[in-house]
Amino acid sequence: xxxxxxxxxxxxxxxxxxxxxxxxxxxxxxxxxxxxxxxxxxxxxxxxxxxxxxxxxxxxxxxxxxxxxxxxxxxxxxxxxxxxxxxxxxxxxxxxxxxxxxxxxxxxxxxxxxxxxxxxxxxxxxxxxxxxxxxxxxxxxxxxxxxxxxxxxxxxxxxxxxxxxxxxxxxxxxxxxxxxxxxxxxxxxxxxxxxxxxxxxxxxxxxxxxxxxxxxxxxxxxxxxxxxxxxxxxxxxxxxxxxxxxxxxxxxxxxxxxxxxxxxxxxxxxxxxxxxxxxxxxxxxxxxxxxxxxxxxxxxxxxxxxxxxxxxxxxxxxxxxxxxxxxxxxxxxxxxxxxxxxxxxxxxxxxxxxxxxxxxxxxxxxxxxxxxxxxxxxxxxxxxxxxxxxxxxxxxxxxxxxxxxxxxxxxxxxxxxxxxxxxxxxxxxx
Numbered sequence: 001x002x003x004x005x006x007x008x009x010x011x012x013x014x015x016x017x018x019x020x021x022x023x024x025x026x027x028x029x030x031x032x033x034x035x036x037x038x039x040x041x042x043x044x045x046x047x048x049x050x051x052x053x054x055x056x057x058x059x060x061x062x063x064x065x066x067x068x069x070x071x072x073x074x075x076x077x078x079x080x081x082x083x084x085x086x087x088x089x090x091x092x093x094x095x096x097x098x099x100x101x102x103x104x105x106x107x108x109x110x111x112x113x114x115x116x117x118x119x120x121x122x123x124x125x126x127x128x129x130x131x132x133x134x135x136x137x138x139x140x141x142x143x144x145x146x147x148x149x150x151x152x153x154x155x156x157x158x159x160x161x162x163x164x165x166x167x168x169x170x171x172x173x174x175x176x177x178x179x180x181x182x183x184x185x186x187x188x189x190x191x192x193x194x195x196x197x198x199x200x201x202x203x204x205x206x207x208x209x210x211x212x213x214x215x216x217x218x219x220x221x222x223x224x225x226x227x228x229x230x231x232x233x234x235x236x237x238x239x240x241x242x243x244x245x246x247x248x249x250x251x252x253x254x255x256x257x258x259x260x261x262x263x264x265x266x267x268x269x270x271x272x273x274x275x276x277x278x279x280x281x282x283x284x285x286x287x288x289x290x291x292x293x294x295x296x297x298x299x300x301x302x303x304x305x306x307x308x309x310x311x312x313x314x315x316x317x318x319x320x321x322x323x324x325x326x327x328x329x330x331x332x333x334x335x336x337x338x339x340x341x342x343x344x345x346x347x348x349x350x351x352x353x354x355x356x357x358x359x360x361x362x363x364x365x366x367x368x369x370x371x372x373x374x375x376x377x378x379x380x381x382x383x384x385x386x387x388x389x390x391x392x393x394x395x396x397x398x399x400x401x402x403x404x405x406x407x408x409x410x411x412x413x414x415x416x417x418x419x420x421x422x423x424x425x426x427x428x429x430x
Contacts, residue, residue, distance in 0.1 A: 014056040021060025034136035070117035073400035078339040093295020102296035137178040145204025148211030172217030173380035180372035220380030275315040282308035283326025293329035320381035
């Protein structure tokens with residue numbers, strides 16, 4: 001029964017995307033992040049539902065006149081350059097066939113991002129997109145928070161199998177980035193019940209992050225929370241709320257959780273931490289030796305034998321920075337960093353353009369919360385291989401869509417030079 005319901009929703013939405021392809025972009029985002037067919041289905045779990053949604057959306061894009069140029073923000077150009085570079089580096093991969101799978105996956109993500117940027121043309125559509133992202137991750141945040149609270153934090157929380165965020169570290173970072181977007185939706189909604197509902201959702205999501213038992217996620221959560229407080233309009237109340245959530249959340253965690261977190265101070269004695277340092281040095285040495293890097297698949301014994309200080313300690317990159325460096329060389333890392341710096345600058349532009357404008361307050365707040373989320377990504381990403389995960393690119397798309405909307409609104413409402421505004425002659429004698 002659940003399979004039929006899931007397939008009916010996705011199938012009906014796909015057909016609707018042929019007529020309204022912007023809805024297909026939103027539906028694809030929901031399917032790719034939540035994976036409802038895998039989470040709730042049995043038979044549907046093995047169906048290519050994402051491909052069906054993407055195909056219908058692409059067909060709708062080809063026939064609809066309601067599309068726009070996707071390159072309206074500098075970050076989009078940097079994303080195209082980064083994607084193109086991964087295509088250029090692919091032929092020189094040390095393990096070409098093994099690299100094809102990740103190349104195919106990342107190319108599909110980038111393609112659908114360009115489709116999303118071309119189709120989402122107004123504030124309403126943008127917020128459908130944001131809700132799709134936040135509610136998808138919020139499901140795992142609330143579910144994991146309830147599990148952590150009822151189990152006393154004894155067991156680790158894991159992400160959905162077969163996804164970028166399957167691991168405990170990865171789901172922790174994804175939820176950290178989702179919390180500021182939850183706050184954005186909370187501040188925007190006119191519905192009181194929804195406004196208050198976001199408080200327990202954010203609290204449970206933060207508890208889920210603690211329940212992952214991830215040390216990197218704890219550091220990322222602290223960095224995000226500090227910047228979140230800095231960007232809050234009411235810092236006194238914000239500090240009280242953050243402290244309350246932190247104290248309540250930490251009270252659930254068992255003794256062995258505290259023991260694990262204390263090892264952050266003694267990383268030299270931790271085998272996992274030293275393995276990451278070894279993988280980082282391997283990526284650094286590989287990039288210095290090979291201009292195009294080693295391709296998407298470089299975590300093999302013979303590569304560590306050649307480039308790592310400890311050739312027997314084989315680990316994944318466990319860092320978005322060293323992951324890109326080792327896989328695509330120094331050029332790839334520079335393009336990757338330029339993409340996120342450009343996204344940050346566009347978010348700052350949203351904040352500056354909308355300052356003092358009540359009608360555009362939503363966009364300024366979106367820019368602030370995207371920056372808060374990027375702080376979490378930049379911090380937690382230093383310890384995780386999530387360079388190609390959808391969520392940060394979706395956040396980039398949110399900003400890239402919002403900036404031209406703000407500029408169009410300001411242009412439409414700007415006073416025309418030499419033209420008197422209505423009421424400007426009021427009180428002047430005839």
